[in-house]
Amino acid sequence: MRRYGRGGNAMNRDEFFREMTKRICSTLDIRTALMRSYDFLKTAMPVFVLDLSLYDPESNKETKVANIRNGTMTDEAKLSEPLPDGISNELRNFWASMGEITVFNHPAPDRITNAVYRLAEYRLAEYRHAKSNDLSILVLRLELEGKRVGVLIIVAEGLDRFTEKHSNLVAILNEPFSMALSNALQYQEISRLKDMLADDNRFLHRELRARSGNEIIGADMGLKQVMRSVRQVAQLNSPVLLLGETGTGKEVIANTIHDSSSRKDGPFIKVNCGAIPEGLIDSELFGHEKGAFTGAVSRKRGRFERAEGGSIFLDEIGDLPLLAQTRLLRVLQNKEIERVGGTESICIDV
Template sequence: MRPLTVMIDNDQRLREIQRLRAAAEADRESLLVRLGKTSLSSETIIGVDGGLRAVMQRVAQVAPTNASALILGETGSGKEVIARAIHERSHRHDGPFIRVNCGALPSELIDSELFGHEKGSFTGASNARRGWFERADGGTLFLDEIGELPLAAQVRLLRVLQDGVLQRVGSENQIEVDVRVIAATHRDLPRMVQSGEFREDLWYRLAVFPIILPALHERIEDIEALAQYFIERAARRLGVPTPPLHRQEIRQLSDYSWPGNIRELGAVLERAVILGHGRYLDLDAALGVQLLNPVKNSHRASPEINEKTTVESLDIIISAHLKHALTQTYGKVDGPGGAAKLLSLNPNTLRGKLRRYRIDPAKYRHR
């Protein structure tokens, strides 16, 4: 039992370090904004005159108000960028912008994370702590993956949204907060409301102004500009010359389906810059020829292949690719030398893909 105890203890310590780091980063960014300095996390929005034209029109409409907004879109499609755009165009732009990933909050600590706690309110609460709502006072709180929030937490969130007051865990005092909430999810919230997984009253409160974010394959006209941006950013990060982007490579990028959306595009192009040593884009190796859509990229593709066959084949290929990465890293998922680093994926994203394809990293640790 001792190895299991050590593993649980290490996991709890890691979560605490990650929480403290997130809190410190939020406070640092808030201070930068209040000092009038540019936030390091602000991102360029590409496609304002292309595939995001309708989205940016919605942003311009809702930003000057205090209304809640709900951003709906696939994972990796840029929901946080749009949330920041709303904040920066609002009268709250001098206040903090704080992002909370609801899916990453441990269920037993959700109240403490969102609303704070008093010293001694539970085991491990050695000091009083402000929650994310208090930290976002006067600014914007971005609740990413709101669909992952448990029902009990949804009730308490609704009260804060309605009344503008909260109570820290272990306290009877009410604290007033002035926070604008922007929520986002890749899940089908209306279906979750019907099935009882998401509160209907919270849905109406959050979806005052919904914004639907298109997937990357629906914004083909933006591929070239996005690619150029990511190539230049990767070259700056790596300290290498910016490789050219040729017509054939733009066509190749446009032909790919991009299941990981903009996040995947950025990762692929950074990998292509690395593999090409800054002199050229090694796009074939970065994408992996086996990951290209077989219908669009094979001259000998059978005309009888239907859409269902293509999707099933792609799932098999992606599963094999993930297994190959785990083989190369001996089952290590996170950290230096891990599969997430090798694949240029966020560790949580990779773990989600491993669950989806029912791949157990432990099977690869002793090979």
């Protein structure tokens, strides 16, 4: 069996592949995944820098995704700093023409080796190497289903640090790293789109409310007195009780009060009190801590917390059991809630 590694850390190819794959696929946060990979990779070969970049063959551009130097994750802002022109032009030639694995064990006069070393020195300048040329560099072209997706770069301190064994080991990481990189990218894109959609949704809801909410039939006629009251209470911070026969527009008025108040840009949370099962009322309104009861697998914010900075509309409040109404009254009075299973009171501005 072929065994690689340093010191007591001899391991075989399969173990290496399994452990590295496990680590790079352990999370969709590609930075964390790379850090976990780094921690293991350094037991198998010399690693000073581990660097993961995207590569787009169409534009022949690489974009840094994550970079670890000496065990420390480089700031994201630093990654997007442009390279000096002389380096980036030569590197483009390299990205376009590179083989699956390229090892630079020492500087050489050809233009590509030169550019690769200048890139490494440029990136490592703040570490002030005694001899800045004293580096070995290994570059893996990342491919998925025949398509270039990125580049993995490993830099070690010292000359001639990478052996054929090392490059053979790194070569088997191509697929897991490419896959992890693609997944992370798609996940990022989906998260971005999801945030955008949520944002649009909020915006459109507000627009809709602004349009429909203004139209209260009878505002200048039969509901004149009601509208005067609405304007009065909308400026106050006190709770408002709306009473009326079914279908007389209590919900419409509740919307209008929120929209006419200084809280109109905050959330407007509606709770249909009659629809919450009795045992869940407290957790639904006030939230719960992780492990507060069977099934409380994570901490959850209640409706009151979600309404922070805005208004909460407790519809059909009369349908709540009397005990729950009493607890609610205390919350409305003190403006403080306690999550189920929690010990601290949380101040709310609702």
